[in-house]
Amino acid sequence: MATEKRVTAAALVIGNEILSGRTVDANLSYLGRRLNELGIQMREARVVADDEGAIVEAVNTLRSNYDYLFTTGGIGPTHDDISSACIAKAFGVSLVRHPDAERAIAEFTQANGRELTEARLKMADVADGASLIVNEVSAAPGFRIENVFVMAGIPKIMQAMFEAVADDLVGGAVMSSRTVTTFIPEGVLAPTLTTLQNEYADMDVGSYPFFEDGKPGVNVVLRGPEEAKLDEAVATLGERLDALGEDATRG
Amino acid sequence: MATEKRVTAAALVIGNEILSGRTVDANLSYLGRRLNELGIQMREARVVADDEGAIVEAVNTLRSNYDYLFTTGGIGPTHDDISSACIAKAFGVSLVRHPDAERAIAEFTQANGRELTEARLKMADVADGASLIVNEVSAAPGFRIENVFVMAGIPKIMQAMFEAVADDLVGGAVMSSRTVTTFIPEGVLAPTLTTLQNEYADMDVGSYPFFEDGKPGVNVVLRGPEEAKLDEAVATLGERLDALGEDATRG
Incomplete structure (x- = not known):
């Protein structure tokens, strides 16, 4: 009998390209395996389209049903990247530009000789009250609000973001x-x-x-x-x- | 503007091994791509554990929200294969042994020089009122009840089952x-x-x-x-x- 509390998680994969079969998800198995190593059991995963209603409903259901929720995808600079705004809406808070995120993105674009476009700055927008999740690959951060971790969809970046927060997760008995x-x-x-x-x-x-x-x-x-x-x-x-x-x- | 009706689907992947990261799901992308070719848009997918409450709830939500629901996994002969019983429960009907399924399994086991065990016969159990989905790989069939298609988890078998019913699906505008x-x-x-x-x-x-x-x-x-x-x-x-x-x- 495990003496420690069971700790649970859910994953929410956001993106039309997964549902159309164009892109094969590579994040669920990584998350399941790593969470398991940390004594956290992934109990459910959902894949939803780039659709505000679907994202907001899934976020609110999953964050209340499980100890942790990890989302992947939809935090880039283009018009179809709506995850950050949807997370803010799910929590009933504003979407705000985070000064540290803005600085990280500005420094990265400058260091790479790129232009600091408004689209790039959009990636500094997070749900009000969120703390940033460092992105060591391409600077634009993810964020954490309460028990929800909002991460990129590109596996390399998602993995870097997950590892940046892994130490903050409180697991139970390791299976x-x-x-x-x-x-x-x-x-x-x-x-x-x-x-x-x-x-x-x-x-x-x-x-x-x-x-x-x-x-x-x-x-x-x-x-x-x-x-x-x-x-x-x-x-x-x-x-x-x-x-x-x-x-x-x-x- | 599409003149044809939009037809939607959801997928439900059933199995602890997907959530623990042990097995990488290979069915979602196949289903998404093939449905798309048939003019059916997959709008949501869920992965749940081998847990009756979770399966029943997901089945009932998804079958009412979308035109079609495809489930994969959990219809084998072992104790952790509970999908068929859960589908029956979700529909409020009995789990019954289907004579045609029993015959197909008996013929296959005999042809392969195997024993017709009770565990193998368990795979002939379907939700009452269901029609069978032929399995050309290993005989034990899937089944369809109303708009829900219950299929195996092994990709090779799942694909054979899907192709066996593909012609029966009514799609809308092909994207x-x-x-x-x-x-x-x-x-x-x-x-x-x-x-x-x-x-x-x-x-x-x-x-x-x-x-x-x-x-x-x-x-x-x-x-x-x-x-x-x-x-x-x-x-x-x-x-x-x-x-x-x-x-x-x-x-």
Whole structure:
């Protein structure tokens, strides 16, 4: 039994290009994995269009349902970048130009011999009361307001922003995992896994089938807060797979 | 202006492994792209855990908000495959064993020299009143109930199931697109794109920045139902990019 509080998060991916299939999202899996390492469980993710009503509603639902909300996308300089304004609206506050953000953008454009356009300055607009999230890649910052972290969509920048705030996140029990790979098909394996799940109720037993060279296999993933218990469950499962007598490989 | 009705869809990805970052979802982009080709716009996607309450709520919200809902994942034979039962619950109907599904699974297991286990038969359970979605890969079918299509999570199987029902979907105006790639940075390009969006209000002008060899570029994507108008907008944009006088490449 985990003694620490469970800490949860949600992700909100903002952008028409993800929904049209033009761009394949690369941020959800990064966030899920990194949050997990920090003892925070991502419990839900949503993808919405560049649409004010949809963004505002998703932000307000997710920030109240989970401990943290991370948004990606829509904070650039163009007309379709409406996330910052929508976050301000969701919180019922003004969109204000942040002097530190303005300075960071001005310095970066000057250092790169570029022009400080109004479009670039738009990236200094944040929800009133927000604190900035440093962007070490291209200067224009993200921001945090209460439990909501507003980040860029480009994976390289999103990752830099996430790592800039990772130390500020308060996690709970860190979930460790073990993966057992077997070529015993799920349809034969199922009762064994049901029994294991019932025996280890505080552990999450997941069954993820795959095809390898046309041959069906299963990754059994055990997740839980206690290393010793995971090792014990892996050993138990291994014995039972051997007893099933098929070509199981484990790793 | 599109003369045909706009047809919308949502996707619901079900599975802990996506949220933990262990598995990278490959289904959303496939669905978004294929639906788009059929004149159906994916307007929202959600990822939820293998959790009854979360699945039921998401199914009921999404099926009422959009013309179609496509779910992926959680219809296999193991204890963590709870999607079919949750869909039945969302519709307030029983989970029933479908005789045609049972037969398909029995034939497939026999043909492959496998045992017809109770776990395998569980995959014949569908929401009462549903029609089956053929699975040409591994027999165990998906199902359709009203506007909800319940499909497998393994991409190869999900794609086969989607293609099995694609002809039954009624789309609206098909959105075509043109992509213009430029190395004029977004911060300079922004006013040009705002003007273009205002001039072509029935077209969606998207700006998608990227890094290539450390150099920032932008894919400008124009989407709309009329080919001729898209070509006209591309030509107009091209002239304006040339006038901006930087190294724009277009394709």
